[in-house]
Amino acid sequence: MKIRTYQPGDHDAVINLWRECALVVPQNDPALDIARKLDDSPDLFFVGIIDEDIIATAMAGYDGHRGAVNYLAVSPSLQGRGLGRDMMQHVEVVLKEMGCAKINLNIRRSNLKVINFYENIGFKEDDVVTLGKRLVIDEYTM
Numbered sequence: 001m002k003i004r005t006y007q008p009g010d011h012d013a014v015i016n017l018w019r020e021c022a023l024v025v026p027q028n029d030p031a032l033d034i035a036r037k038l039d040d041s042p043d044l045f046f047v048g049i050i051d052e053d054i055i056a057t058a059m060a061g062y063d064g065h066r067g068a069v070n071y072l073a074v075s076p077s078l079q080g081r082g083l084g085r086d087m088m089q090h091v092e093v094v095l096k097e098m099g100c101a102k103i104n105l106n107i108r109r110s111n112l113k114v115i116n117f118y119e120n121i122g123f124k125e126d127d128v129v130t131l132g133k134r135l136v137i138d139e140y141t142m
C-alpha cells in the first residue's frame with residue numbers, strides 16, 4: 001500500500017470507502033468533514049492506494065498538545081492483512097515529527113473490534129471520561 005495525502009479527485013472514492021466501512025452516520029456529513037479537514041490541515045489527511053484504488057484512509061489531527069485520528073478505514077475485503085497497522089504507523093511517524101507526544105482516540109465502547117485492533121497496535125485505555133459538545137449540527141440525509 002502506498003500512502004499519500006488526500007487529493008481533490010479522491011473525494012468520491014473516499015466517501016464510498018467510508019460507506020463500505022459503515023463510517024458514514026447521520027450526525028456527520030462526510031463531504032463537510034472532508035471540506036473542514038482541507039480547510040484546517042490537509043497534510044494530515046491520508047489515503048492508502050493499491051493499484052490506483054483508494055483502499056484506506058486516516059484523518060489525523062494535532063492541536064499542539066495531543067494527536068487524534070478519525071476516519072481510519074481499510075476496505076472490508078482487505079482488512080486483517082496489516083494495512084490498518086501500516087496506516088496508523090504512518091500517522092504516528094508524521095505526528096511524532098510534528099512534536100506530538102501522545103495520540104488520544106475516541107471509540108464507542110460497543111465497538112470491540114476496533115478497540116481490539118487499537119490495543120493490538122499499542123494503545124491502552126485511559127481512565128478518563130470523554131465529554132463532547134456539538135458546535136454545528138450537520139444536516140445530512142443518508
Ligand SMILES: CC(C)(COP(=O)(O)OP(=O)(O)OC[C@H]1O[C@@H](n2cnc3c(N)ncnc32)[C@H](O)[C@@H]1OP(=O)(O)O)[C@@H](O)C(=O)NCCC(=O)NCCS
Nearest residue numbers: 021072073074079080081082083084085113114116117120
Ligand atoms: C479498524 C480497521 C481500520 C483495522 O484495519 P485492518 O487492516 O483490518 O487491521 P490490521 O490487519 O492492520 O490489524 C492489526 C492488528 O490488529 C489485529 N486486529 C484487527 N482486527 C481485530 C479484531 N477484530 N480483533 C482482534 N484483533 C484485531 C490484527 O490481528 C493485527 O494484529 P497482528 O498483527 O498481531 O495479527 C478496519 O477493521 C476497518 O476499517 N474497520 C471499519 C472502520 C472502522 O470501524 N474504523 C475505526 C473507526 S473508530
